[in-house]
Every structure is written in C-alpha cells, then in structure tokens.
Amino acid sequence: MKEAIRNWISRFNVTSSATQLEDSHIRKTNPLHDGGVFLNFSLSASGYRALEIPENQIPSEKAFLDGLKTRTDITEDNLGVWEPEFLEQIDALIIVADSHISIATSEKNRIIREISEFAIIVFVQKGKILRNASGIGIEHFGYADGVSQPNFLTNDDSPASQWDDNGALLKTLLVPESNQVDIETFGSYFVFRKLEQNVKKFKEKETELSMQFNMSSDEDYGILNRRGKSNKELAGAKIVGRFEDGTAVTNHSDEFGITREDQLENDFDYRDDTQGLKCPFHAHIRITNPRQDVSNDFAKSVRLTRRGIPYNDIGRDEHDLESDQPEDGVGLLFMCYQSSIERQFEFIQQAWANHGEIGPGNFVGQDAIIGQGPNATIKSLPGQWNTDDDRQNVPTEFRDFVTMKGGEYFFTPSIGFLRGL
Ligand code: HEM
Numbered sequence: 001m002k003e004a005i006r007n008w009i010s011r012f013n014v015t016s017s018a019t020q021l022e023d024s025h026i027r028k029t030n031p032l033h034d035g036g037v038f039l040n041f042s043l044s045a046s047g048y049r050a051l052e053i054p055e056n057q058i059p060s061e062k063a064f065l066d067g068l069k070t071r072t073d074i075t076e077d078n079l080g081v082w083e084p085e086f087l088e089q090i091d092a093l094i095i096v097a098d099s100h101i102s103i104a105t106s107e108k109n110r111i112i113r114e115i116s117e118f119a120i121i122v123f124v125q126k127g128k129i130l131r132n133a134s135g136i137g138i139e140h141f142g143y144a145d146g147v148s149q150p151n152f153l154t155n156d157d158s159p160a161s162q163w164d165d166n167g168a169l170l171k172t173l174l175v176p177e178s179n180q181v182d183i184e185t186f187g188s189y190f191v192f193r194k195l196e197q198n199v200k201k202f203k204e205k206e207t208e209l210s211m212q213f214n215m216s217s218d219e220d221y222g223i224l225n226r227r228g229k230s231n232k233e234l235a236g237a238k239i240v241g242r243f244e245d246g247t248a249v250t251n252h253s254d255e256f257g258i259t260r261e262d263q264l265e266n267d268f269d270y271r272d273d274t275q276g277l278k279c280p281f282h283a284h285i286r287i288t289n290p291r292q293d294v295s296n297d298f299a300k301s302v303r304l305t306r307r308g309i310p311y312n313d314i315g316r317d318e319h320d321l322e323s324d325q326p327e328d329g330v331g332l333l334f335m336c337y338q339s340s341i342e343r344q345f346e347f348i349q350q351a352w353a354n355h356g357e358i359g360p361g362n363f364v365g366q367d368a369i370i371g372q373g374p375n376a377t378i379k380s381l382p383g384q385w386n387t388d389d390d391r392q393n394v395p396t397e398f399r400d401f402v403t404m405k406g407g408e409y410f411f412t413p414s415i416g417f418l419r420g421l
Pocket of ligand 1: 139140141143144145146147148149193195196197240242284285286288289304306331332334345348349353369370402
C-alpha cells in the first residue's frame with residue numbers, strides 16, 4: 001500500500017515555480033493568458049511519517065513536527081469550535097486551481113478517484129476568488145486583499161523610496177532539504193487556516209464606529225467631518241490600515257479611487273506617522289507588518305508570502321452575499337509560505353496580532369481582524385485623520401469577527417523530492 005501511495009505522489013504533476021513565474025510574465029503583456037490547471041502537493045509531519053521518510057529527511061522545526069492542533073498556547077485557537085474533520089489526522093494537502101470552475105472540479109474528481117484506492121479523503125474545501133466592481137481581488141469584509149507581498153526574484157519595479165520589498169528575501173521563504181542526491185533542493189513551510197468571517201457583525205460595528213467618528217461636533221453627526229467631507233469609510237480603514245479599494249490610510253484620508261491593481265501602493269512605511277494618528281498601530285496591516293516601527297530589517301525577516309482565497313460554504317452566490325451579510329459559513333482560506341513557522345507565522349499571530357506587542361513591553365492593542373485570546377489593552381482611534389484632538393476610544397468589543405475553523409502546518413517539498421518517492 002505504501003508503495004502505491006509513493007508511486008502515485010511521484011507521478012503527481014505539481015506546477016513548478018518556474019512555470020508559474022513564466023505564466024505571470026506572459027500575463028503582464030497578455031492578461032488573457034491562462035496558465036492552465038495549478039496543482040500543488042504538501043505533507044504534514046504525520047504524512048512524512050506515514051510515507052516512512054527517514055527522520056533526517058523530515059523538515060525539523062518543532063512547530064511543524066508537533067502540528068497546529070498542539071500549538072494553541074501560541075495561536076490561542078479554540079479547538080472546541082473547529083470543524084470536526086480538521087481535528088482528524090491530516091497527512092497531506094492537495095491544491096487544485098483553475099480559472100474555469102468546471103476544469104478545477106473535474107481535476108479534483110479525477111484526483112479523488114485515483115487516491116481513494118489508498119487514502120481517506122478527510123475534507124474537500126472549495127474556494128473562489130471574490131472581486132470588487134473594478135475587478136480587484138477582495139475578502140468578504142469587502143477590502144482589497146493580497147496587495148503587500150515580498151518580491152523575491154526581480155528588481156524591475158520602480159525604485160522604492162520607503163519600503164523596498166525587492167530581492168534578497170529568499171531566506172524568509174525557502175528551506176534546504178536534506179536528501180540523497182547531489183543537487184541542492186528546497187521546500188517551504190506552509191500554513192493553512194480556514195478563517196470564518198462574521199460579515200454582518202463586522203459591517204454593523206464598522207458603521208457604529210464610523211458614527212462615533214463623525215460625532216466630532218453636533219452639526220456633523222453621521223454625515224460630514226469638520227472639513228466638510230464624508231469620512232464614512234475612515235473607521236474601517238483605520239481598523240484594516242487600507243480603505244476598501246486598497247488605498248493605504250497612512251498616505252490618504254480618503255479613498256484614492258483605485259480601480260486597477262497597478263495603482264495599489266506598497267512603497268510606504270510609517271515614518272510620517274510615528275504617533276499612529278493616520279494609521280493606528282493596531283490596524284491589521286500595521287500590526288502584521290509594522291515596517292520601520294520595528295526596523296525594516298526585522299520586519300523583513302518575518303515577512304510572509306500570503307494567499308487568501310475566500311470560501312463560501314453556504315452556497316448562495318456572490319451577489320446575494322453583498323446584501324445578505326452572512327454571520328457564518330463564509331470566510332478566508334488563509335495560506336502562507338515561510339522558512340520558519342515559529343519565527344514568522346506564529347510570531348506574527350502571537351506577539352503582534354494577539355498580544356499587540358510591537359517591541360518589548362510596547363503594547364499597542366490587539367489586531368481587530370485576526371487577534372485572538374484575552375487582551376486588556378484599550379484601543380483608541382484618532383477621531384479624525386492626523387489630528388490628536390478629540391481622540392476617541394474604540395470600543396474594546398471591536399473584535400471577534402473571525403473564527404478559526406481548522407487547519408494544519410505542512411511542508412511543500414521540492415519536485416525532486418516528490419519524484420524520488
Ligand atoms: C479573515 C482573516 C483575514 C482578513 C480578512 C485579512 C485581510 C487583510 C487585508 C484586507 C489586507 C490588506 C491588503 C494586503 O496588503 O494584502 C491584509 C494584509 C495582510 N495580512 Fe491579513 N487578513 C486576514 C488574515 C491574516 C492572517 C491570519 C495573517 C497572519 C497571521 C495576516 C497577515 C497579513 C499581512 C502580513 C498583511 C500585509 C501587511 C503589509 O505588509 O502591509 N492576515 N490582510
């Protein structure tokens with residue numbers, strides 16, 4: 001049986017990084033270019049053991065070897081609310097993606113048919129990209145997602161003036177594999193988390209908060225700020241760190257009107273906002289990447305390579321979701337690659353998002369999107385953009401919009417490793 005599994009995996013046609021890179025280059029000049037089906041294969045620690053891989057060839061980080069379920073003291077995950085399938089032993093994760101649902105579905109069915117001979121399918125999770133009216137990828141709360149990413153290989157973007165994400169970051173991504181062959185091969189640790197989003201609660205609280213913002217004087221209540229401009233969107237932007245269209249709140253007090261991905265800015269740090277009067281320290285993007293608040297070198301050393309794919313388990317279409325604002329059954333399949341789960345994902349989730357601690361003893365408040373566990377720091381938002389008068393406290397209950405429903409730590413091995421099985 002073990003031979004049959006190893007044999008199947010060795011023939012599984014995973015998509016190489018080189019192919020993906022080539023496809024993304026082609027898409028720059030031909031946006032209609034379709035790279036075809038994407039296939040990806042990862043193993044958990046129990047998966048390596050089930051395949052009887054020698055101990056010295058199994059990725060050695062403790063968090064990975066122990067698995068996500070054992071790390072609740074760090075993540076503050078509540079296993080009591082996980083979907084039961086995720087509590088089972090999960091040995092492998094296969095990702096199938098295609099721009100055509102019918103192709104992705106038939107590939108998925110083919111794979112299930114083939115591996116059912118020798119494996120139990122613990123879970124099949126569907127995800128689907130959501131887009132706003134301009135076609136930019138968003139998550140269920142309505143914000144542009146997937147914007148800030150490390151750029152590993154090229155330096156061909158226009159030169160960065162503040163935050164340079166280019167090049168030299170492979171050490172935050174790749175892990176050398178120990179193998180029997182002469183050539184050096186690399187893999188990467190992969191974190192998968194199914195994060196349910198309570199859209200109704202988030203949107204209601206966001207509106208409440210926005211009303212408090214606008215109470216800066218009697219006449220302005222609920223409509224205009226003191227400069228005569230509506231700042232309805234500002235409350236949410238200060239929670240996330242970007243407006244819904246992706247405009248960074250540290251650079252703008254209003255939405256910039258972004259309609260194309262190439263307008264999304266990422267060349268900024270918080271040097272002009274050292275008191276958090278434009279973008280609060282606990283805003284999701286500032287606490288998960290404080291940039292020069294903690295020194296650029298340190299911020300870069302914990303950088304994650306992320307992909308969030310929205311899911312919708314309740315079966316209604318996207319249009320309905322906008323008006324329905326579901327309380328459960330929808331969310332984000334959060335995935336990230338890194339060279340160390342402990343120093344990157346776990347550090348960000350625990351120290352920054354949960355504890356809101358961006359330097360020894362410097363507690364700035366819990367991340368309102370993904371922070372979990374108790375946190376006593378009272379958070380405050382400046383009532384207007386870049387003014388420190390009439391500061392108002394954000395209600396401490398502005399949290400608990402996201403519930404972790406299950407996941408696991410994996411390692412995505414090199415193609416050479418898979419072929420060698
Ligand atoms: C349902 C859960 C989540 C939602 C709705 C969410 C939403 C967002 C949004 C809207 C952005 C701004 C756009 C971008 O730069 O991509 C963002 C950025 C980011 N998120 Fe999340 N996220 C979630 C979970 C997580 C988790 C679990 C982590 C890591 C522990 C994380 C880490 C980050 C990082 C590092 C950035 C980029 C910050 C920067 O470099 O400026 N997010 N997220």
